Amino acid sequence: MSDPLSRLGNAAARRLSDIGALARFGFGAGRAAATLTAAGRVVAWRVALQQIRFTAVHAVGLVVLLSGILSFLVISQAIRELGRFGVTELIGTLMVIAIVRELGPLLTALIVAGRSGTAIAAELATNSVLGEVRALEAIGIDPRQYVVVPRLAAAVISVFVLLVFCDTVAIATGYVAAALNGMSGARYFEIVLQSLGAGDVWLTAGKAVAFGTILGVVPSYYGLAVRRAPTEIPIAASRATVASIVGVFVCSALFVVLR
Amino acid sequence: MDARPTAAHSTPLALVEVPLGGSPVSLDVPIHSTVALLGDEGTGIGALGGWALGLEAPPSGQVLVYGTNVSTLPHHERLAFRRRVGYLPAGEGLLHNLSLRDNVALPLRFGSSAAPRAIDGRVAVMLAAVRIADVADRRPAQVNEEERRRAALARAIAFDPPLLLLEQPFDGLTHRTATELLEFVRGGETAQGGRRTVLITAQDLPAVVHRRIEQVYRVTRSGQLEPEPAH
Structure with missing residues (x-):
């Protein structure tokens, strides 16, 4: 085997090994959640609520702004171009397929990965470097119960809530774009609602859960992997963000393939 | 394997040929007693707590807690075991948030x-x-x-817990506070009839604390374990 092929094989093996380790870490977090004591659940929820405040509440403005702009651009351009062919009714299909099903969840996930994924990885890496994670283990606490489970729960809930905001704002901004481009509001809502089925709502909800899981597990994994040097913290944060984004896009593609 | 410390093991803590100061060192910490190991950072005594709790494995030898090598236990049993051993890491290890x-x-x-x-x-x-x-x-x-x-x-x-591992517990404290805290962690007579077993690791001890500890050893750079008399 030539060297480049050998290197390629080694790199692929490393990636697969990383994915396996991430999956084990995720399942381990699930098991840790199942064995929480009553008082531990109270603490975990308290931590999760703090995370939701940062991940969801503080990100609402950004999600509203970006989803509004995205929807306005797509719908404005689409009405003009589709109007030339007399098929403006396709605007509903475009809104549902492009925005609600695909771009909305991706935009939401990118925002959460950029803001909170980085923060989670940096925070856990700092905890690790300061010896706090080791201290938890030393006093008999599974660090996954205290640091990973709340962040995982918070990420799933936050992505779900932000996605509702994102899609609602996108549809509302599409209305404004349609009105500015000569389509009546009533007609816009009629064709959008005709195109929107229960399957789209379930698919979006499924993506929220899947993306939230990725955005909770991946940054935690990279954050806790840091053991010694503070110089590893920015590297972990960067790797976590990139891996989260790649994971979300791959997952999104899998939804299309498996549907 | 039972992960819980039991009265069946009369030696709460035993160092079995663990490398301290570059040489294998063995030591039993008797039940209800307080033992202090003093030495420079380079001797490796700072790692004893982590070895005893199975947080890290010693390069050679083993540390037995109630006859159990904690690092060999499955993950959840290891966590349960650690809850029965009190541990004060150097730098306290408190969560800052x-x-x-x-x-x-x-x-x-x-x-x-x-x-x-x-x-x-x-x-x-x-x-x-x-x-x-x-x-x-x-x-x-x-x-x-x-x-x-x-x-x-x-x-x-x-x-x-019946056993305590304390790393540099008195650094930066007044002698009076150090004495007070030593008596507090050792505890009074218990229902089982004795105080807690305590292992202290430190670079040095205040004289007033030293006098209250049954056995104090200094680990030399050559790996010898020498009893250190009170000043």
């Missing part, structure tokens, strides 16, 4: 099936016992070193 009260409560909340209200009651008693009740709602960065040490010791004995 929690108040002292929550730091002390943390092991009880995650490691016991007691109701939240019962845990709060026990924590209040412990905070009063280490005399930090008035600063209990502050975070570690908002209190002084002595108060942090008191909180960390209260956390170490949260489960009322």
